[in-house]
Amino acid sequence: MQKWRVTWHAGARLISLVEYEFLEAPEMMLLCKEKLMRAKQVVLFTGVCIVLCWITAGKAQVPGQKAPARLYNTAKQKLMEGKQIVGATVFSPDPNIYCAMANAGYDFLWIEMQHSPLTYGDVARMIWACRGAPAM
Known part of the structure; x- marks a missing residue:
């Protein structure tokens, strides 16, 4: 053995x-x-x-309770309520200009990247510098 x-x-x-x-x-x-x-x-x-x-x-496998999604897009919320919205276009990479426009009473800001020298890094800095503003 x-x-x-x-x-x-x-x-x-x-x-x-x-x-x-x-x-x-x-x-x-x-x-x-x-x-x-x-x-x-x-x-x-x-x-x-x-x-x-x-x-x-x-x-x-547990069926989830669908809670209503919180709507952060105030421009979309106003459009759904039938209201008019006003926006502006940002061409400058300066975060101070972006913050001034975001707090100026606009409903939304259009960040123009196609016809401007803005990069993704510039846009990220602008949004981060002015987080929480009414018109993001």
């Missing part, structure tokens, strides 16, 4: 196939403990995966 034998070589554990009669009792116990520990790890990992899949699948 053949069994696996655990040996040590240069500080590393080697497992080799040897005859059963050469295995000593401590080596057999060590090998059994290693197999038991590995089996426990596999079972634990499988259990965790099953639980995570069950939780995820349960949440994915």
Whole structure:
């Protein structure tokens, strides 16, 4: 009858196939403990995966209550109410000019990037500098 034998070589554990009669009792116990520990790890990992899949699948199948979406676009809200809106076009990359226009009473600002030297970085700085203004 053949069994696996655990040996040590240069500080590393080697497992080799040897005859059963050469295995000593401590080596057999060590090998059994290693197999038991590995089996426990596999079972634990499988259990965790099953639980995570069950939780995820349960949440994915729950029909959600559709709450009305909060409307941040005040220009769109005014149009839906049948009101007129007034806007302006921004050509300058200066955040101060953008903030002055955003707080000047316009309902919306059109940021012109096609026919102006504005870049995405410029526009991001302008919007960030004047966040929360009535006409974004």
